[in-house]
Amino acid sequence: MQKSGWSEFEIGAMLRSFEGATNNIAITHQEDRPYSKSNSFTASVADWRIVKPVFNKEYCIDCQFCWIYCPDISIISRDKKMIGIDMDHCKGCGICVEVCPTNPKSLLMFPEQQDEEAALSEWPAKEKKEN
Ligand code: SF4
Ligand code: SF4
Incomplete structure (x- = not known):
């Protein structure tokens, strides 16, 4: 168009x-x-974003919190399953990361230029809860 x-x-x-x-x-x-x-x-607003969310499907429980709270409707959800991020409209605000409840988080912020595979390879391990 x-x-x-x-x-x-x-x-x-x-x-x-x-x-x-x-x-x-x-x-x-x-x-x-x-x-x-x-x-x-x-x-697209992607050209001025300096940090981006990366999605790690392995830990996602499809709670939809990120979809509910994203102020730019940039979380793509189909049939109540989180399937990815609309990177043309995501502003890199990090709210989705804040609300993600899993341990470790299923969304983390990385520098815009970071390769996605590299980001996934350095994902943190599950944090142990202190008694
Ligand atoms: S970083 Fe902000 S704009 Fe981008 S998907 Fe997450 S909540 Fe939405
Ligand atoms: S908030 Fe986290 S666990 Fe919930 S759907 Fe989004 S990425 Fe998955």
């Missing part, structure tokens, strides 16, 4: 979120929605 910058729109133009019919938009997955070229969903 061809994108438009904010200065390319006519003054007073009506900006629509979607192209065409939107009857079932609430139950349509983000990647299947007919976003219009004036919708900010089509723009």
